[in-house]
Amino acid sequence: MSSWFTKRAPQGGASVVSRKGYSISREAASEQQQEELSSRRSSSGDAKSPLSPPRSPRVDISNSSSSASTHGSVLPRFHQQVVGSSVRKGGRGKRLVLGLLRWLLLACAGCVTALAVLLLFRGAQSGLQAWMAREGGAGSKQVFDVSNKQLLSFSVCNSMAEQRLAIVSGTILAFELGRVVMLPDLLVDGAEGPDRGRTMPFAQMYDADHFISALAEKGMEVVDPHRAFPKELFTPSYIPEVADPVEELALKHRTTKHLHVECPLHRLPRVYYTGANSRIMWAVLDALQPSKDLAQHVKVMLKELNRQTHHSAYSFLHLPINADWLKACSATVNSTAKNNCRGNVESIDLVLLNFNVPVTEPLYVSADWAKVSPEAAEMAMKKLQVYKVYTSKDFKPQLSGEVEVNALVEYHVAMSAHMFLGNALHPFSAVSIVHRRHRNQWASYYNGGHMPLVDLMPLDQLAWVFTSSSETPHLDYLVRAMVRSALQHRTLRPFCIFSGPTSSPIAQWLAAQGVTLITHTFSWADDLWAMAEPLAAQNERVSPIFGSKAALVDDYMRLELPLIEVLNQHVYVLFTESDVFFHKRIMLSMFSRPDLPELVGMTPDSDVSQGVDGSFMIANLLAMRDSYSELKAFVLSSKDGGLFASQGVGAAGALHAFAQGPSKRAMLSQHFAAKPFQDIDPIAFVVHFKGPKPHNYMDFFRTDRCEPEAYGNACEEGLTRSLCPYIQKWHMLLDDSEDEVGLNLWYACLALYAPHLRGLSRHRLAQH
Structure with a gap:
């Protein structure tokens, strides 16, 4: 019977099995073996000697024992005996066992050879590493062939x-x-x-x-x-x-x-x-992790700090108060930040409490103590006496005398802290802050202003907050365009105070864009509406935010910014309304001191004398947190139902009226709130669809009516001034398959400005 791996040979002729499984003549088999061996040597570098005998071909033994004896001269003597014996005895099982043993021996020999080669390679690699260490100091275990590289x-x-x-x-x-x-x-x-x-x-x-x-x-x-x-x-x-x-x-x-x-x-x-x-x-x-020796020093310090509290947490304060650094800081930073090198140092205890740094946790205070005067050190410790304070002097072994080695150890102690607070102008603090924030760890600075490091390298983003709701799906297109315009500049970190289920389409879309959704309940919504409701119908003629309790609460939500925990580490945040889009990049350095407000900064409103436009607001959360109770009482005592018409509208007017004095409030440039019904602003950073929204302009194209009534003639002013130049860029932020308003409005603008269509009515233009 023929086996599964051979083809039956013709009767009376010598037959062997080729590598493909077909029977061929004995002479042809010998030639084929030589060619295959030569091919293997040339392709894989076979080390066998040319004088070595070729491997024995496999013989078709499926007919009888006579076949084996007749053609036995082809096989080595040992193989002839094995084949003859197995055939004579008819022991098919023995043949299988012997075959398995043969292949097992070959496999073991291959494993031994591979192991020997591996050991030889390891030895050569170790020798090369030792040579590199002798030639160049402490070397890496990884070896690259860079002979052909730059x-x-x-x-x-x-x-x-x-x-x-x-x-x-x-x-x-x-x-x-x-x-x-x-x-x-x-x-x-x-x-x-x-x-x-x-x-x-x-x-x-x-x-x-x-x-x-x-x-x-x-x-x-x-x-x-x-x-x-x-x-x-x-x-x-x-x-x-x-x-x-x-x-x-x-x-x-x-x-x-x-x-x-x-x-x-x-x-x-x-x-x-x-x-x-x-x-x-x-x-x-x-x-950039510390070396083995320095990592051990970090480990000792962390063990001691974590041992002092039951939940293994501590806070870290970097307090550069040595005179030489303060002098160098004042000499190198620009004039607007010069006085900020030691900002809030005298009130550092109040700043820590404002940031809710726990007094129950150990506080590690980092400074170049060898260069700090005794008077400055005593003042700092007196301010921090409510905390259990540790410094580098409290650990053994003491840090080495090398300044930057000590700084590296403290850097990694800072990276493991529960909370970190530093100086925005000092490189150690700035790098620690941006690195921790990248890891979603709490980090901030006590001296206000902004971090100049971010101007040079995009290591941090300005926190940007806006509101959105699942109850206003007809305005979702505005939110999508705004978020896309912000993300394309990569300088803002988006947060959305969201009202409604997070399973709604707009909430899901925002989360997919990397927006942090904040669920926050306005803590005094009932009191706010009770104050506003008697005059709500009258005030609605001025602004639609008085049309419902939900709309009014949404507008006043910005007053709750200092209470939102996820924003606690940010000194300044940008708040915008949801009907804006970013024309250019926004960075905190644009508002560097003394232009940064102590409380809030907003743009002027041309429609209200001495009033503000609340669509773009820079807020100092530290100051808002300190004055929150007073601000709440001020709003609830309003005599015009929360309108604050002489200062602005709603929450923006309330903040502007409350922050009396130029030190607490700042008037920002109108470039941060350009409006379509005003002359075009060629250097606008932000465009605000104040009053009519894009869908209102489309309705005006179709009906010649600008609704609601409060918008007045803003629709017509927009079409004759700067709406269409702004729409040219804005409509590209929308997905035409989801938001038809942008594309339709852009087509209408094209028709409006096409010379051969200027004589048509707006109704006809809308049809085009």
Whole structure:
């Protein structure tokens, strides 16, 4: 009987089985074996000697024992005996067992060979690592073949925090240039120390192996130590001060093998830290973990701090009050922020309580205590006496004398804290704040103003709050356009105070866009409506917010901003109404001190003398939190039903009237609230559809009526002034399959401005 892996051979002829399973002649089998062996050697580097005998072909033994004896000369003697014996005895089971044993022996031999090769490779790799360590200091366990690649080395500068940012910039620069990153040496005493030129290898401060592995996951090759590559191999250069320095470097050094640049800190345009590069930026900051020795020191400090409380939590305060830093800060920051270097230091205890920093938790206070005067240190401790205060002096072993090494240890203590509070102008505080916020950890600063770091690198976003409701689906298109316009500029972090079920379509859409939905109940809604209801019908002629309790509460919701826990860590927030869209990028630095208000800042309203437009508001949450009770009482004592007509409308008018004096309220530029019924603003940052909304303008096209009555002639003014230029950009923010208003209004504008259609009525234009 023929077996499943052979074809029956012709009677009386010698037959063997080919690799494809078909019977072929003995002579042809021998030639085929030689060709296959030659092919295997040429393709896989077979190490067998050319004099080695070819492997024995498999013989068709399915006929009888005579077949085996007749053609036995083809087989080695041992195989002849095995085959003959098994055939004579007719032991099919024995043949199977012997075959399995044969393949098992071959498999074991292969495993032994593979193990030997692996051990040999490991030994060679260990030897190479040892050589690299001898040549260049502490080396990484990862070895890259960079013989055919271009390398980029760079230096770092200034303090520990700024050196971290320099590593971020250098890594992104290498990625853009298509080069392998060479890890730098690090400064020991930063920019302020007397030995600023003294350095240490990267691996003595950070875990080089972890850094290399983490960046490899992002597609970046990093080598360390760099001393394995002599400095003579690198061509020195600088980052040019041009609009696109990366492109300039790429063109100039296209054929340069290895390139070295000076400290790249703050030398790349903001755009190089956005998009896909933002993932590299955060990967670098996350990968900069302390070396083994420093990590042990961090562990000891964390154990002691967590031991002091039953829920293992502590707060961290960075308080730079040494005279040399304050002097350097005042000399380097711009004039508007000069007085903010030590802002709120004298009232630091009140600021901590305002931020709800728990007095039941240990408070670690970080400062350069060796340079802090005894008087300043005593003042700080007196202000913080309500807390259980720890400093670096309370831990053993003491931190080393190297300033930046100590800063690195405290940085990682800060990253593990429950709450962090620092100085917005100090690099240590600024980097800690943005890094913690990226990890969704609580972090803020006590001295107000804004963080200049964010102007240079997009590491943080201004908190932006708006309201929305599931009960107004006809206005959802405005919300979608507004959110899309904000997200395309990447400078705002969106929060929505949402009214209604989160399963509604607009809530689901907002969540999909990365908007944080806030469910908040207005705490005195009944009292507010009781005050407003007697005059609501009369006030509705001025503004539709008085048409219902829900609409009025939605307008006054901005007064509750300081009570919303998720916003607690933000000093300033931007609040907008839902009928605006962002024409340009908005950043907090646009309102830097002294222009930032102590309470609120809004734009003037041309329709109300001395009044404000509440569609765009910068709010100081610290000040609003302090004055919340007084503001509530002020609103409920209104004599005109909450209208505040002489100051604005509704909540905006109430805030403007309450914040009397230029120090508490600020009048922002009208560029932050351009309106369609006014002359076009060529540099508008925000456009506000005050009064008529886009669907109202479409109704006006069709019916010649601008409703409701409170809008007056705003529809006609919009069509004759700036509505259509604004709609040209606004309608592109809408999905035509979901929102037809934008496209229809744009078509109407095209018809309105087409010369051959100008004689038609608005009703006919709407049909076009």
